Amino acid sequence: MSTAPQLSVVMPIYNEQEALPLTVERLRPILDGLGIDYEVVGVDDGSTDATPVLMQKIRQDWPEFRIIRFARNSGHQAALKAGLDRAFGDYVVSIDADLQDPPEKIPEMLSLAREQNLDIVYGVRGDRGTDSFFKRRTAGAYYWLMRKLVGKRMPSQAGDYRLLSRAAVDAIKALPEHQPVYRLLVPWLGFPSGEVVYVREERVAGATHYPLAKMVRLALDSVTNFSAAPLRLATWLGLLSFAVCLLLAVYTTISFALGSTVPGWSSLFIGMLFIGAVQLICVGLLGEYTGRIYSAVQARPAYFVGYDSAEEERRDNS
Numbered sequence: 001m002s003t004a005p006q007l008s009v010v011m012p013i014y015n016e017q018e019a020l021p022l023t024v025e026r027l028r029p030i031l032d033g034l035g036i037d038y039e040v041v042g043v044d045d046g047s048t049d050a051t052p053v054l055m056q057k058i059r060q061d062w063p064e065f066r067i068i069r070f071a072r073n074s075g076h077q078a079a080l081k082a083g084l085d086r087a088f089g090d091y092v093v094s095i096d097a098d099l100q101d102p103p104e105k106i107p108e109m110l111s112l113a114r115e116q117n118l119d120i121v122y123g124v125r126g127d128r129g130t131d132s133f134f135k136r137r138t139a140g141a142y143y144w145l146m147r148k149l150v151g152k153r154m155p156s157q158a159g160d161y162r163l164l165s166r167a168a169v170d171a172i173k174a175l176p177e178h179q180p181v182y183r184l185l186v187p188w189l190g191f192p193s194g195e196v197v198y199v200r201e202e203r204v205a206g207a208t209h210y211p212l213a214k215m216v217r218l219a220l221d222s223v224t225n226f227s228a229a230p231l232r233l234a235t236w237l238g239l240l241s242f243a244v245c246l247l248l249a250v251y252t253t254i255s256f257a258l259g260s261t262v263p264g265w266s267s268l269f270i271g272m273l274f275i276g277a278v279q280l281i282c283v284g285l286l287g288e289y290t291g292r293i294y295s296a297v298q299a300r301p302a303y304f305v306g307y308d309s310a311e312e313e314r315r316d317n318s
Contacts, residue, residue, distance in 0.1 A: 005037040005064075007110065008089030012079035014045040016097045017054055018205035024058055024065075027103045031064070034107060040065045042097075043083045046073030059309060071306035078303040080160060081180055084169055086308065093163045094182075099204040101161035105196050109163040112194050119168040119191035123161035126197040146184060154187040155195060162186065178302070241278040 009031065013020065031038050042055055042065060052069060059065045068082055080094055091110060095101050101123055109121040143156045160182060164172070168191050177185060187193075 003037070004088045004090065005039045006090050007031070007034065007036060007038040008083075008087035008092045009038065009040045009106070010043065010080065010083030010087055010092060010094045011040060011097050012043050012045055012076050012083065012094075013047065013051060013055070013097045014073070014076070014079070015047045015049045015051055017047075017050040019098050019203070020051060020054055020058070022204045023097050023099050023103075024062070026099065028062060030103050030106060034110070038064055039088060041083045041087050042067055043079040044069040045075065045079040046070045067307065067309040068305055069307040071304040074303040076160075077180060077182065080182060082303050082305060084164075085173055086305075086310070087169065088310075090166050091163055092166075092169050093161075095161050100201050101159070102198055102201060105161075105198050106163075108196050112196060113163055113165065116194060117192065118194045119165040120186060120189070120193035121163040122155045122158040122193060122195045124155055124195045124197050125157040125159065125200045154184060155193075158195070159183060165191075167191070180302075241275050244274065 009027070011023075016023075027040070031040070040062075042058075044052055044055060044067065046069075055065075055067050059067055068086060070079070070082070083094065084092060091113060093106055093109060095103060095106075105123060109123070112118060113121050143154070147154050147156065164186070168186070168189060171189055171191070172180075172182075172185065175185070
């Protein structure tokens with residue numbers, strides 16, 4: 001691409017052979033209707049189905065569709081990072097390929113950013129009625145906890161559907177984050193921001209790529225990346241266990257002095273379990289932080305790009 005486009009749309013993609021054609025069918029007319037230069041950066045996160053072949057076919061018919069392919073699966077946040085690192089646009093929108101976040105909101109995001117000179121426009125989910133009861137409750141608990149830890153700069157019910165200015169993208173790229181969680185990292189910047197509210201739709205096809213295990217991992221990464229509160233929690237648990245043990249010692253001494261001691265294997269057993277559980281929790285929390293320090297010291301890249309169609313095009317034109 002000879003000149004930088006005004007808009008880049010970054011789309012992490014993993015095993016979306018059913019959803020991707022439907023997404024392109026809705027996305028392309030919207031972007032064509034903007035009347036500006038744009039690119040769509042499809043980041044293939046090591047798909048194992050027919051998604052890579054399908055992406056090549058889409059590119060043949062849609063020159064603005066750019067392909068970045070990982071050498072192996074690295075995760076959704078890594079795919080998002082690769083897209084932000086390599087996007088050329090003055091504004092960059094990130095959106096998933098399952099159409100749960102409607103692409104029809106992109107023009108509204110762009111207009112709001114330009115009219116109010118904003119660096120960030122969040123897509124905020126005003127209605128999650130299509131999600132299951134369990135997912136709505138766990139998502140609500142996640143955003144409540146994150147706002148408690150990070151602060152109210154983080155919009156409630158804002159995921160990875162957002163618009164960033166070039167200044168915001170460059171600021172994010174300059175941060176030495178090894179495992180970025182962008183729904184927390186972007187609000188942390190404190191850049192001027194706005195919101196666009198939308199109704200979250202059902203997944204257009206295929207199965208979710210965010211099961212319970214990945215949701216728990218995201219919550220754990222979010223907490224440990226942005227707060228030392230768990231370490232302080234470990235300290236308070238240690239103090240609590242010490243206080244409980246002290247009370248048990250006083251109770252035992254008084255009972256012995258009054259001659260009312262009886263075999264107390266149950267209380268001893270419960271006390272040992274309690275202390276052991278607290279110790280394991282504290283060791284586990286220390287292990288989480290130590291593991292992240294170890295990963296940061298190793299300085300391994302979050303992803304390996306095996307193919308970028310923009311680089312191939314640049315070589316062909318040189």
